[in-house]
Amino acid sequence: MSTPQPAVVDTATAGSRDGGDAPTKRRPRTADRSHARDFSRGFVVKLVLMAVIDALGVYALFAAWNAEAWGIFAAMAALVLVANWVYFSRRALPLKYILPGLAFLLVFQIYVVAYTGYVAFTNYGDGHNSTKEQAIEALLIQNERRVEGSASYPLTVLADGDDLAFAIRTEDGDVRVGSAEEPLETVDDAVVQGGTVTEVPGYQVLDRQAVLARQNDVTNLRVPISDDPEDGSIRTQDARTGYAYTSTLVYDETADAMTDAATGTVYTPNDRGEFEADSGAKLGVGWRVGVGFENFTTAFSDSRYAQPFFKILLWTFAFAILSVATTFALGLFLAIVFNDERLRGRKVYRTLMILPYAIPGFLAALLWSGMLNRSYGFVNQVLLGGAQIGWLTDPVLAKVAVLGVNLWLGFPYMFLICTGALQSLPGDVLEAAKIDGAGRWRTLRSVTLPLLLVSTAPLLISSFAFNFNNFTLIYMLTGGGPRFADASVPLGHTDILISMVYSVSGIDGTASKNFGLASALSIIIFIIVGVVSAIAFRRTRKLEEIS
Amino acid sequence: MATDILTTSAPEATAELSQRMGFRRWARELGWRHLIGVIAVVYAGFPIVYVISSSLSEKGTLTGSNALFSQVSLANYTQLGQTRFWEWVGNTVVIASITAIGTVLMGAAAAYAFSRFRFSGRRVGLTTLLIIQMFPQMLAFVAIFLLLIALGNVIPGLGLNSRIALICIYLGGSLGVNTFLMYGFFNTIPRELDEAAKIDGATHTQIYWTIILRLVAPILAVVGLLSFISTFGEFIIARTVLQSEANWTLAVGLYNWVSDLLEANWGLFAAGAVISAIPVLALFLFLQKYIVGGLTAGSVKG
Numbered sequence: 001m002s003t004p005q006p007a008v009v010d011t012a013t014a015g016s017r018d019g020g021d022a023p024t025k026r027r028p029r030t031a032d033r034s035h036a037r038d039f040s041r042g043f044v045v046k047l048v049l050m051a052v053i054d055a056l057g058v059y060a061l062f063a064a065w066n067a068e069a070w071g072i073f074a075a076m077a078a079l080v081l082v083a084n085w086v087y088f089s090r091r092a093l094p095l096k097y098i099l100p101g102l103a104f105l106l107v108f109q110i111y112v113v114a115y116t117g118y119v120a121f122t123n124y125g126d127g128h129n130s131t132k133e134q135a136i137e138a139l140l141i142q143n144e145r146r147v148e149g150s151a152s153y154p155l156t157v158l159a160d161g162d163d164l165a166f167a168i169r170t171e172d173g174d175v176r177v178g179s180a181e182e183p184l185e186t187v188d189d190a191v192v193q194g195g196t197v198t199e200v201p202g203y204q205v206l207d208r209q210a211v212l213a214r215q216n217d218v219t220n221l222r223v224p225i226s227d228d229p230e231d232g233s234i235r236t237q238d239a240r241t242g243y244a245y246t247s248t249l250v251y252d253e254t255a256d257a258m259t260d261a262a263t264g265t266v267y268t269p270n271d272r273g274e275f276e277a278d279s280g281a282k283l284g285v286g287w288r289v290g291v292g293f294e295n296f297t298t299a300f301s302d303s304r305y306a307q308p309f310f311k312i313l314l315w316t317f318a319f320a321i322l323s324v325a326t327t328f329a330l331g332l333f334l335a336i337v338f339n340d341e342r343l344r345g346r347k348v349y350r351t352l353m354i355l356p357y358a359i360p361g362f363l364a365a366l367l368w369s370g371m372l373n374r375s376y377g378f379v380n381q382v383l384l385g386g387a388q389i390g391w392l393t394d395p396v397l398a399k400v401a402v403l404g405v406n407l408w409l410g411f412p413y414m415f416l417i418c419t420g421a422l423q424s425l426p427g428d429v430l431e432a433a434k435i436d437g438a439g440r441w442r443t444l445r446s447v448t449l450p451l452l453l454v455s456t457a458p459l460l461i462s463s464f465a466f467n468f469n470n471f472t473l474i475y476m477l478t479g480g481g482p483r484f485a486d487a488s489v490p491l492g493h494t495d496i497l498i499s500m501v502y503s504v505s506g507i508d509g510t511a512s513k514n515f516g517l518a519s520a521l522s523i524i525i526f527i528i529v530g531v532v533s534a535i536a537f538r539r540t541r542k543l544e545e546i547s
Numbered sequence: 548m549a550t551d552i553l554t555t556s557a558p559e560a561t562a563e564l565s566q567r568m569g570f571r572r573w574a575r576e577l578g579w580r581h582l583i584g585v586i587a588v589v590y591a592g593f594p595i596v597y598v599i600s601s602s603l604s605e606k607g608t609l610t611g612s613n614a615l616f617s618q619v620s621l622a623n624y625t626q627l628g629q630t631r632f633w634e635w636v637g638n639t640v641v642i643a644s645i646t647a648i649g650t651v652l653m654g655a656a657a658a659y660a661f662s663r664f665r666f667s668g669r670r671v672g673l674t675t676l677l678i679i680q681m682f683p684q685m686l687a688f689v690a691i692f693l694l695l696i697a698l699g700n701v702i703p704g705l706g707l708n709s710r711i712a713l714i715c716i717y718l719g720g721s722l723g724v725n726t727f728l729m730y731g732f733f734n735t736i737p738r739e740l741d742e743a744a745k746i747d748g749a750t751h752t753q754i755y756w757t758i759i760l761r762l763v764a765p766i767l768a769v770v771g772l773l774s775f776i777s778t779f780g781e782f783i784i785a786r787t788v789l790q791s792e793a794n795w796t797l798a799v800g801l802y803n804w805v806s807d808l809l810e811a812n813w814g815l816f817a818a819g820a821v822i823s824a825i826p827v828l829a830l831f832l833f834l835q836k837y838i839v840g841g842l843t844a845g846s847v848k849g
Contacts, residue, residue, distance in 0.1 A: 042752075060702055067701045093751065094669075097660035101653035101722040105679070108691070108719020113682055115690040124693075334587055337580050349584040351832070353591045358831035360780035362798045363820045366805045367598050370813060376609040378597055412591065469683050472782045476802055498686065498783075505689050507787055515689050522686045533681040 050087055054080060079103055113526070120295055120519035124288040126512040128273050135287040136251050139258065139275070140229040141222065142285065144245040153234070154196050155242035157211050157218055158203035164214070166223045166234055167197040168242045177203070178223040184234065211239045249283075258283060288516075295520035305517070308484055308491045309500070315399070316496040320467040323406045324460055330407060331414025332452070336444070339422050350419075357412035365476035368405045372477075392478050395493040402494050405477055406467070413463075421455045422448070461536035465529050471498045497525050601817035609813040623818035632819050634793055635800040638710060639779060640826065642796060645714050647775040650721035651767050657722060658729035659755055663741065676726050684720035688787045691716055695788060708790040716788065717778055725770045732766040733759070772834050776827055797823045 057080035064073035086092045086099050095102075122128075130138075153168035158177065165179035167190065175197055178184035191199035198205060211218055218239050225231040225244065232246030250259045258267040258275045267275035267282075273289035274282045299309050334353065338346055356364065371378040372391035380387050391401045425448065433443045453460075474480060480495035480503065490503050490511055503511060505518035600615040605622050627633065660666075661673055684691075692707070699706015706712065736759060744754050760767070782798045789795050795803075801819055804812045 063701045069697060069701045072697065072701050094660040094664040094666045097656040097664075097755075098672075101657045101718075101726070104653070104715060104719040105722045108694075108716045109679060109682075109684055109687075109723060112684070112687040112690040112694055112719075115694065116687045119690060119693070334583070337583050340577065340580060343577055343580050343584075345581075345584075349588060351835075352588045353584075354835075355595055355828075356591050358828045359595070359824050360776065360798070360827055362780045362782055362802065363824055364594070366801060366816065367594055367820060369805065370609055370816075371594060371597065373609060382614075408590070408594070465681070465683075469686065471685065472780065472798075475782070476805075479806070501686070502688075502783065507689065507692055515693070518689050522689065525686055526682055529683070530678075530681045 046087060050084065053083055057083075075107070116519045116522050119515050120523050121290050121292060122288045122516050123273060123286075123291045123294075124516045124519075125514040126506070127284070128286045128288045129513075130287055132269075132273075132287040135273075135285045136258075137229045138285045139249055139283055140247040140251065141233075143247050143249045144222070144232060144235075145248050146235075146243050146245050150244045150246070152244075153242045155234070155236050155240060156197040156200075157206045157236075157239050158200055159206050159210070160203050164206075164217055164221050165203060166221065166236070166242060167200050167203075168234060169195070169197060175200070178234070180221060180223065183224040183226050291516065295516045296524070298517055299521060299524065304488050305504075308487050308489060308495075309521075311484070311493075312491065312495050312497060312500050315494070316468060319399075319402065319406075319470075319496055320464050322403055323410060323467040323470075324464050326403060326407045327410035327414045327463075328418075328456075328460060330411040331416075332418045334411070334415045335418035335422055336448075339419065350415075354412040354416060356408055357416070359409075361409060362472050362476055364409050365405065365473045368401075368408070369477050372401055372405075393482050395482055398478050398482060398494045402474065402477060406470070406473060409473070410463075410467075417456055417459055418452065421452050424455070425451055458536060461533065465533055468496070468529055468532075469498045469525070470496070471502065474499045475502070497521065497528075501525070598817050598820055601814060602821045604814055604817075606814065623814040624822075626815060627818055627822070630815065631792055631795070631800065632815075632822075635795050635797045636822070638789075638794060639796040639798075639823075642710055642714055642717075643775045643778040646717040646721070646778045647771045649714070649718045650725060650774040651771045653718065654721060654725040654729050654770055655760065655763070655767060656755075657726045658733050659759060661726070661730050662733035663738070663751075663759075673727075673730070676723050679723035680727065682723075684716070685781075685783045688783055691784060692787050707788060708794055710789070710794055713785060713788045716784060717774075717781070721774060725774070729763070729766055729770060732763055736762050768834055772830055775830065779827055 057076060060076045061073060061080070064070075064076060083099065083103075086095045151171075153170060156167045158165040158167055160179065163179055165177055165182075167175055167177045167187070168184070169175055169192065173192075174186050175190040175192065176184040177187045177190070177200055187200055189201055190197055206214075219235075219237060221235070222245075223234045223242075225233055230247065230251070232244055234242040235245050236242045248260055248262050250261055251257075252259065256269060259265070260267070265277050265279070265281070267277045270276040271289065272286070272291075274286040276282050299305055338349060369392065372380075374380065374388055374390045374393055377391070379391065380389055389397065391397050429447060429451070430443065433447045438446065474494055474496050478492070478494045480490075480492040480499050482494075483490065483492045491500055495503070501518050501521045502508070504514055504521060506513035507518075597615065602623050603616065603619045603621070605618045605620045661669060695705070695707045695709075695712055698712070699709075703709075704711060705715070740758060740762075741754050744758055745751075749757075779796075780798055781796075782802065785796045786799045786802075789799060792800075797819070801816060801823065804816050804819070
């Protein structure tokens, strides 16, 4: 997956030159001569690196071909071809430097953002996890029943490492072996004694004790009879006899309909990605289909989500703005206090004061979650003399606590940038203010602060964007809680948008998965943060620096 | 240790001054600053003192940790050896180091190209990077999760629960954030240097490796460090990708300790927190002057 560092190739050349390698040193070198045409040591190193990249690429191509993953196949092929072209052509000089980063950027940022956009318009989630083919296969397997009077076979449980397998003996005496992934296949050199299989090459025959130990795995194991799920499978209840199970559902490809063989009900696909009967009954497994803007309207108007969503949206803005405001105010105040050259021990104060900034944010959040514990925490027990204040469990106090902890975490950063900015203020302007008779407060308000904001505004806005998505702090400190009393979804008073996305996605297994809605919420955050940042860049004229 | 570039004090002058000043004037002009300084240091420092004290407490519970330094024992630290803590430390350090090195190499190479070469698509490329920078990668964790499921079916080493996949994801997010920071710094290196080297017969790669990279070392340190720190503390993607306990990073592991059983695990968590904070703290203090310079150049703690 990784692309070569062009630089690595060239170090070798550079090194050999520094070392005074005579033959290479004397060769004239002109600007239009590239390493690609130069059979130096660097070229050899490059050749080896590219060979490694190509080998990995070809391996990935074969793997993608086997897995029939055509998207990955196409992307890999493009990456390998472009890499070879870039590093062996004399034309693509800038790309040699940009490509390594660009490849990662394309796959793991641009692609995933685009894919988020796609998922936002689907009903991807629990019940709609896969493609239609996979859903049909899953339905056939899930609805397998033992058909009365169907064939039964003497069965032996086998193990191949951790994986279980079954060996059965057919009526005509053949031994067939298969596992969950491998359908049954005839094995010629198995040993049969007294009607049961006692030895199969490559497998270990499990004795009674071992079968009992893995009883659940054995009764859950399903060995397909062939590649076609409609042929059914072999299962066992007692580890001695295997029964053929076949699906009660039959899929008719031409009519694109599922028929229940037992009741005769016909299910046809609806536009929600499910099989639905005329009566309205649906089959449990669906597939993902596009649902247009439904996820977005759910966020704004579905009563289960809309109410928490607006509360959370409001709190997210409040949290981000107040976080920046409080940390900046404290940081600036301290920077002004310590901006006096006569003060002794300034270095010591500074170093001690920026310690919170050097502590990883997640540690600080976890640490404070313990200190603010209602019954046993340090704050209640020691600082407040045994008060039982619900810092993390009361809706209002939890918000105060979140802001307070973020103040502790964030003020050293603001202190640092304000100190830096204060010291780069032009002295003559301050002196002019003094001569004009401005007092300390007036100077601060009318001269220092405006000048300071010019240099710190971009940082304040990126700090806003950071806090807007400060997932770690919220998740580790309060977990979004306390929960909304009236909401049916697991969201709470201190949840911000990003932690709402995390809860809604169900990726941590605590709620049902709803990738579509989660992605739609992600897109909404993208837009908000993007708009705020765009305004920021406009204001600070950062774009003009591109020349 | 110190913020060198911030401090321009002249010790002799200060000493002289305080001798000349009466106590009243000292209190009015400097004394109150010391008072605020002490309060600020206490505010900044007491949680840290508390966690160190809890880590040394024998009881290891949250209640037992409230009396500061009532007991001093290394029980919690030795007990860490019976958990997966050190595996997590290893995972975190490896993942964060490789990410930091990769970020610096790829970001510097891209910034060099944008700063020194003139090619078609350069402006568009820079603007695109600026826009991409606005989209935090962590918001796309659902798509990342789905992408890794797909990749894992093809190349198991790059699927879910793979540390290599996690590094790749972090590297994917690195270019947008850091190239600009580096690009600005590269532009401050006079181009005459390259031209002189070119006239002397150096190739662009020689110029890059032997001249430019040495001159931009400060920004490389800042980017590397910020990348290390942010990877070290990254939680949402790490938790999405790394599923088995043996592969967890510190952020995921310690979170689980605290959220599972706050009461009983507290001493263990405190000991783990102290140890986890040390590498970042040490790096931070060691490279402080570079960071402070880098911050004013426009980066945020992640």
